Amino acid sequence: MKIKIYNTLTKQKENFETIEPQKVRMYVCGPTVYDSCHVGHARSVVVFDVIVRFLRSQGFEVIYVRNFTDIDDKIINRANELGISATELAEKYIHEFYEDMDSLNVERATMEPRATGYIREIIGVIQLLIGKNMAYPVDGDVYFSVESYPDYGKLSRRILEDMEAGARVAVDERKKNPYDFALWKTAKPGEPSWDSPWGKGRPGWHIECTAMSSGLLGETIDIHGGGKDLVFPHHENEIAQSEAAFGKQFVKYWVHNGFVNINQEKMSKSLGNFLLIRDILKAYHPEIVRLFLLSNHYRSPIDFNEKAMEEASGALDRVYTFLERVDRKFGIPSETKLSSHGELWRQFCEAMGDDFNTAQGLGILFSTVRDLNRMLDASGDQVSDQIALSVRNGYSDVLSIGSILGIFRQSPQSYFDQKRRAGLRKESIDPGWIEVKIRERTQARAAKNWAEADRIRDELLELNIILEDRSEGTVWKYND
């Protein structure tokens, strides 16, 4: 099928054509590991996780590289504050990153290189640039000369002369142009450093991505992704140094995800409204977080707030309730045939093929779930073969969609069990007590003592416990 991708470089949706047929080389900027991950990181990582899963489902072989920037000023400063080495600090946060992303059911990238593992390659690129007279060493530092690269500014659509007017740039007399950026920084005493032709030092911020991307994927790749905030200066500088060094196009499609706001406010350290993934996961099931993150188009901003999370939670429940219903009706399919796809899957892929429109895809999913519920309602106990087939196909497609979005991966039983357990913890109640209450109510109902039955139900409702009287008995759910 045809896939369209919005390309930041051309500012329009383009037909996705890979360099090599059915093969995608993709690089996404990973975190600088000096602190815990917040929801913003989660959005970026989850969005690209879904993009990779979708491309693979469409038959592409995707070589996906997501790096760790494990050496930079922030890491050094933070390590000094804590009195530990930069390496120790980086290790700690790489470990945390994996914990958080594993919780969110993010698949590992094909390769996850670290900047410190590519020092030799970094030095090689810098030498190439100096050799072409597009970079210059000063006192052990090396700067890239933005004026030497005529296309500088093409990604963020900035013109050097215009930027200089009102810009807030620290003036460094040693730079030829204020926008020249460091490729290599000389080491101050006590800082981690590597030997280089310019003395002991470490890489500047942008160069590691050029070295790792070209080293692992080649000098021209299909997709390069990251958060919108990386467009300038990070990706602009990556393009400049890469294309200057290799003399060819660096990236075909630039993909950038939008921000996560918190209650309508930009998330920022100064406002103190940074929400860490690990904290959010204490309050919400990981699939709720994923569903929330995918409920808007990836390029639009998304607002994290309690109401939005409750809606995501309700939506997830809705689908799991459907899955549970089908399980009850037909038994749990021994093997889910994810290979035979129906109309729902086709429509979902069409939405995803249009610049990865997960919001539209979810709309299709929900309306299909309603259609299938309607069929089941209309059937009563006698489900025709034709309807059973439609429902089974729909069920299978829902799971296929889940495998792209990284949700619906639990059995409905374990999903609702997990919610029940979380509810018990939150309300500090004993499950045995609930069972006793339910038995009492069942007896009251049998005696047609409706007042008592309703009193018990209300008593449980106070604790967010909702009862459902099914034909096979009363079950309870926790309403978070």
Place this chain on the structure above:
RNA sequence: GGCGGCAUAGCCAAGUGGUAAGGCAGCGGUCUGCAAAACCGCUAUUCACCAGUUCGAAUCUGGUUGCCGCCUCCA
């Protein structure tokens, strides 16, 4: 000052030339002892505003207003 984005029902949110997906909330109904879940019906003649292009515009063009982001580390 420069660059860019957004404005769709009470709320969230798709839709980029052919007559407004989906979710939540609300109201009415089916089912139920009553509920819950599920389903049905109702809820934007209209897409910030003004002008233009077109047989036809939420969608394209120009302008106005409002909000937001980037230009400093940032997903």
